[in-house]
Amino acid sequence: MKAIRLAEAILFCPGDRPDRFEKALRRADRVILDLEDSIAPQSKEAARLSVINALPALPEGVIVRVNASTTHWHAEDMQALRQLRQQCGVAPLIMLPKAEDIQQLKALEDFDVIALCETAKGVVNAQQFAKADNCVALFWGGEDLIADLGGRSSRAHNGGYYPVVEHARSMVLLAAGQCGKPAIDAVHIDIADLDGLARESIQAADVGFTAKACIHPTHVRIIQNAFCPSLAQRQWAERVVTAIQAAAGGVVNLEGQMIDEPLHRQALRVLQALDAKA
Numbered sequence: 001m002k003a004i005r006l007a008e009a010i011l012f013c014p015g016d017r018p019d020r021f022e023k024a025l026r027r028a029d030r031v032i033l034d035l036e037d038s039i040a041p042q043s044k045e046a047a048r049l050s051v052i053n054a055l056p057a058l059p060e061g062v063i064v065r066v067n068a069s070t071t072h073w074h075a076e077d078m079q080a081l082r083q084l085r086q087q088c089g090v091a092p093l094i095m096l097p098k099a100e101d102i103q104q105l106k107a108l109e110d111f112d113v114i115a116l117c118e119t120a121k122g123v124v125n126a127q128q129f130a131k132a133d134n135c136v137a138l139f140w141g142g143e144d145l146i147a148d149l150g151g152r153s154s155r156a157h158n159g160g161y162y163p164v165v166e167h168a169r170s171m172v173l174l175a176a177g178q179c180g181k182p183a184i185d186a187v188h189i190d191i192a193d194l195d196g197l198a199r200e201s202i203q204a205a206d207v208g209f210t211a212k213a214c215i216h217p218t219h220v221r222i223i224q225n226a227f228c229p230s231l232a233q234r235q236w237a238e239r240v241v242t243a244i245q246a247a248a249g250g251v252v253n254l255e256g257q258m259i260d261e262p263l264h265r266q267a268l269r270v271l272q273a274l275d276a277k278a
Contacts, residue, residue, distance in 0.1 A: 002061030004137045004182040007227035007276045008211035009220040014038040015047035021054050027217045032063040035077055036097050044073050052080050056088050065095040069104045105132045112136045118144035123168045126175035139184040140172040159196045173208060182210035191216045201226030229270045237270035
């Protein structure tokens with residue numbers, strides 16, 4: 001299994017568009033072949049067949065978002081993926097949408113799973129998912145969450161998330177962090193709002209998300225740039241690491257700023273992000 005790496009831009013691609021699979025893989029760090037929300041009911045079978053046929057030729061680390069456990073399509077998705085593994089030894093990462101109960105992950109214990117927390121119950125239970133042995137990352141979604149809560153919009157007029165959505169975002173990030181699992185930030189659904197995407201991506205990188213998903217190829221580079229530290233951030237991180245090393249640990253005064261172990265770890269994260277893009 002190719003683990004989710006720091007600073008990845010992960011692009012969704014509809015499972016019924018096999019003509020886009022290779023192009024998406026060239027554009028993004030990783031691709032999610034979607035069998036769920038982007039696929040109409042009448043196209044589910046065709047999408048599944050397209051994904052199954054394509055997977056043997058695709059690189060390791062491709063994600064397949066199957067249909068939710070509460071749908072009849074889920075069992076059909078998993079049966080096809082298990083048959084593929086038996087026949088070809090191919091086992092993609094599984095993204096489980098609308099994850100709500102730990103039993104849903106246990107039913108997929110023969111696969112590595114990204115739990116998508118996008119309902120009230122799913123967000124509240126995020127910590128349980130993160131503790132599961134086969135859970136390799138947590139992902140969250142605001143639009144399904146608001147629909148589940150009976151709301152009308154996830155964002156205020158200024159484009160920022162409403163507090164309840166930010167709270168859900170934070171809960172998923174904290175659950176992942178507690179268990180040492182990667183957290184993937186949600187997509188920015190306004191395709192034309194590149195400035196809003198950039199702000200949101202920088203915030204995601206700043207607070208500790210490992211990666212961010214997107215729904216359009218034009219979003220990939222913006223996410224990658226947001227996760228890549230600026231020159232000023234890099235220079236600060238290098239000075240911090242040098243100062244801590246010179247002091248053999250402990251607390252140092254660097255240009256009027258008290259630098260201790262938490263800031264040292266933040267500096268190391270900056271340099272880790274640079275290494276990820278090297």
